[in-house]
Amino acid sequence: MLQTAEETNGGDADKRVAVITGATGGIGSAVAKALSGAGYQLVLSGRSTSKLNALAATMQTASVVVAGDLQDSALPHLLLSTALESFGRCDVCLNNGGILEVGQIQDIDIDRVCEMVRVNVEAAFRVTYAFLKHFVSQRTGHLINVSSVLGKKVRSTAGAYAGTKHAIEALSEALRMELSKTDVQVSCIEPGLIRTGLHDGWEIHPTQLMGISEPLLPDDIARMILFLLQQPSHVRIPQLMILPKGHEI
Numbered sequence: 001m002l003q004t005a006e007e008t009n010g011g012d013a014d015k016r017v018a019v020i021t022g023a024t025g026g027i028g029s030a031v032a033k034a035l036s037g038a039g040y041q042l043v044l045s046g047r048s049t050s051k052l053n054a055l056a057a058t059m060q061t062a063s064v065v066v067a068g069d070l071q072d073s074a075l076p077h078l079l080l081s082t083a084l085e086s087f088g089r090c091d092v093c094l095n096n097g098g099i100l101e102v103g104q105i106q107d108i109d110i111d112r113v114c115e116m117v118r119v120n121v122e123a124a125f126r127v128t129y130a131f132l133k134h135f136v137s138q139r140t141g142h143l144i145n146v147s148s149v150l151g152k153k154v155r156s157t158a159g160a161y162a163g164t165k166h167a168i169e170a171l172s173e174a175l176r177m178e179l180s181k182t183d184v185q186v187s188c189i190e191p192g193l194i195r196t197g198l199h200d201g202w203e204i205h206p207t208q209l210m211g212i213s214e215p216l217l218p219d220d221i222a223r224m225i226l227f228l229l230q231q232p233s234h235v236r237i238p239q240l241m242i243l244p245k246g247h248e249i
């Protein structure tokens, strides 16, 4: 069920506007804070209204929250229309909401794997096309898809997750080619291990499994997103891999 967008403070038509999915999570909330600090107005989306409202209360710029499940096919269009109705423009979309299901053949939860495909692939594709259609019509805009180092590689027991991230990489690269002569940009970021809620519930945290003593922090990713957005328009960064020290694969 989608929840009506709620405006948290007044907007300014001169400021750039970014939509962030997965804004309640580690990466999403760090990027929201960084973009707000850089003057962006924001549409923040996730499933938890209370987390969204708490995040919005910390923003330095105007923001609107939209609570909804990415498995609802209406959500991407609601996010875009909320940006346009609240702020009169939309410049950036961070396509970030996602889940992770890994496990050995005998243990993996296939229903959860299929949910992961719906969120990481189907919903990510719907967000991609909803925003790119708008960006193409206004002849400018930047879509940033949050892939993973596992969008380029695979790891034993993580093949299904890697498959979802390879899918968004393939779509992004084809769209980048289609748009290469325009001012509409598509980038994929490919982080390695970041300390967020993505691994909550793991019996052994991947920092231990992978022997990484210092994983990336959400702020490291937020800095990279700002870097992507601060380039002059003739500079294109289609893919950006970000790994912590000690990441061997």
Ligand SMILES: NC(=O)c1ccc[n+]([C@@H]2O[C@H](COP(=O)([O-])OP(=O)(O)OC[C@H]3O[C@@H](n4cnc5c(N)ncnc54)[C@H](OP(=O)(O)O)[C@@H]3O)[C@@H](O)[C@H]2O)c1
Binding pocket: 021, 022, 023, 024, 025, 026, 027, 028, 045, 046, 047, 048, 051, 068, 069, 070, 071, 096, 097, 098, 099, 100, 119, 146, 147, 148, 149, 190, 191, 192, 193, 194, 195, 196, 197, 198, 199
């Ligand atoms: N952490 C890492 O090591 C790592 C590495 C590479 C790539 N990534 C990617 O980074 C992205 C963000 O993950 P994170 O690390 O920030 O994890 P996180 O803290 O668990 O955040 C995940 C976000 O996705 C949202 N989400 C999940 N399922 C959803 C659904 N069905 N509908 C709407 N929103 C949903 C969550 O919303 P709720 O809070 O409402 O559940 C949350 O905001 C993911 O695409 C992930 O694959 C993470």
